[in-house]
Amino acid sequence: MTVQGVRWTADQVLALAPDTASRRAGSRLGAAGPWSGAGSSGEGALWGLCKGSGSKPYRTVVDLADVSGPAYKCSCPSRKFPCKHALGLLLLWAGEEGAVPRAEVPEWAGQWIEGRRGRTERKKATVSPSGPSGPSSGPADPEAARRRAERRAERITAGASELEQRLADLLRGGLAAAEQSGYGLWEETAARMVDAQAQGLAARVRELGAVPGTGPGWPSRLLEECALLHLLDQGWLRRERLPEGLAATVRSRIGLPASADGPPVRDRWLVLAQYDTADARLTTRRIWLYGTQSRRTSLLLSYGAAGRAPEPALPVGLALDAELSAYPGAGQARAALGEQFAPPAPTAERPPGTTTTLATAGYGDALRDDPWLDSVPVTLDRVIPVPDGDSWQLADADEDAALPLTPAARSRPGLWRLVALSGGAPVKVFGECGHRGFTPLAAWPEGPGEAVPLC
Template sequence: MRWTAEQVLALAPDMPSRKAGSRLGTAGPWSGTGGSGAGAVWGLCRGSGSTPYRTVVDTSGPAYKCSCPSRKFPCKHALGLLLLWAGDEASVPAAEAPGWAEEWLAGRHARDRRQEDLAADGGPSARTADPEAARRRAERRAARITAGATELEQRLADLLRGGLAAADRSGYGQWEETAARMVDAQAPGLAARVRELGAIPGSGRGWPVRLLEESALVHLLDRAWLEIDRLPEPLAATVRTRVGLTAPAEGPAVRDDWLVLAQYDSADGKLTTRRIWLHGRDTGRTALLLSFGAVGRAPQLALPPGLMIDAEIVPYGGAGQLRAELREQFGTPVPIKAPPPGGSAEEALARYGGALRDDPWLDACPVTLKAVVPVPSDDGWQLADAEGPQALPVDPAAASRPGLWRLVALSGGRPVTVFGECGHRGFAPLAAWSDDSPETVTLT
């Protein structure tokens, strides 16, 4: 099944790539194009040099290969080829792959098989790891984190003694110094929260209240770590994740037809994080896939929203944790035929409250709203139940994105189904569907 242009553009690593790829989505610069039933698309794109760029895409991944010098994945040529394939069937006919494309595809499939064999055997690390050495390293790191958490508790106590209203006088330097000490303690999760605290003083009206709220959450995380032996294991696993300890995905594998609901990137200056939300058609389970890339490079994992994949995922541990790892994908993606089941605004708030019980540091949880209408309010926008008095405010950060206007246009005053993240800042819409069409409209 061919993708839509919207699904292709959702793969773009940034806005310049999206624009450049759109310019290459016509037949003019392309020759030797073709596609196979196995999900491969290839073509030659005329560039500034004498030799055209060789571009091939494996849509089952998706994965990309191009002879251009770009370090972005996918590059503009891969995006242009996919747009041509999505919009003009005659320009990318079914054909046999040329040698250069077949060589890359065969090598990719061989690597996948080797990885599957290693996983079946337990992997090289499972055969060579020293459990005793790993235990000693874990104990040393835990001791450093404990020292860092104790120091951070003292920093919070000093903050309260000095008064929150005076916190903007000391500047950001002290916060950055404290964050650096948390990095030294090998607690990157605590370091990130300290940096967030340092950005609050003087950040606008009501900042002392926000500083108190966030300080309380940091204090709660500190105390949870310092008394982690007294916590039930699911909550203890969540605490370890929040302070920055990583653990492999070790839960039971879940195979389902997964609806790809949303994909969006965020950057912090050092790392680009890609979030992909999935919903299991049969299990009703929601899962979050995370992928990371260095600055200037898009994360490797990419799944276009609006498609459904037959795949196996492995969940991570922790109370209420939705994160999972994509283990294996079977067959090729197909378009979503219907949106996931949704509920009311009241049910969404109840779900967020339940999620906070399991993970007090959770910013938002995924929910699907059914039969809601986007309407303006006194201080922004809200999603109102079409048949009830309840409404959810739209997250102010999401209200400033172009996606909100796509949602308003899709609705036209009529009820729509909306998937997004419901949190203490409001509801951030990520995808929507109308009753007239099952096509997924991305809002990121």
């Protein structure tokens, strides 16, 4: 970043874009042509005037000094954050040296920057580690909160018991009947789980209903999903007998909310991957971080309304000096971002890697703590992407072993970026390793070079 004397790369800038259209439009504005009066303060502030369709240029300001990530202000009517003009200004700054020269902050940009930084400082001064109200903060009526939790648990228990009966009816009638009954029966069952306030069960029921008729071997896949759903049901119904860590995992998988109650761990966290998934109602952002001192890999989850990019935005290749607190549950990687001590900055540091054999063994070990785990985060050392018939795999350069890529990974443009980066030579790859295979999310060349996002 500017405050450290290091600029971002174009890939890191484009990773901030809320969608593909903004990425393309911002790329077109990343040249000097439409800009006038562009400047930087040397303290994390960028500004510029971008020519638009009207008579007046758009005033665009970006604040890179905020520890929670970049902030943006633009006079254009766009409701996207960042808008294409903010992306274009960042690309201009990240490009040729001197394209955004040091200059005095103009009044229109300075007012917003000072006001925003002042509000941030006041907020930090009024929020204690225990919360906005200090150590005494908590539910206004703890007894009422306890009764609500008990009522919800009773509804979930009733829903889990009903689901057990539905699964028994399915197996008693034979799996072939699942294809004939159609998706409506499963959607009705999922709706019942929503009524029972068991969102996690509802999501798994919907996944179950999508399996029948999906190609060769679907009865086996359906039986596997039924078994996992039955295991989760039984885990909830017998939660008092489980070790606390596994019981917390069951509550999380069922859909009960939890707070990050682990002790804060301050570290220098490398940003390994950031990607969004979306449905009609919600956009979910996943950010994988690696602590260089704790050697812990943690997951940040954030959510935004459909069409809105969640926050924070932490592109691959940055490092963050911050505290993270873990969520409860055995084998859970999720953490909450706490106090941040410096703005995120580019780094050439890389996480340590492992072999494909040890990666699969690690996934197997993780299933003991969380049997419903689809994948685990893994960094592979010295692997080569090679075709395998109609699919691809990552072959270990130092032993006779390989990991197949997941179907989702084979359909992403990131696969070809990985192949081009490798060129037949070993590379370091970070991704998610599970029962469906390996999904690459970022990669580094064998020699010196920046992280390349693959998602």
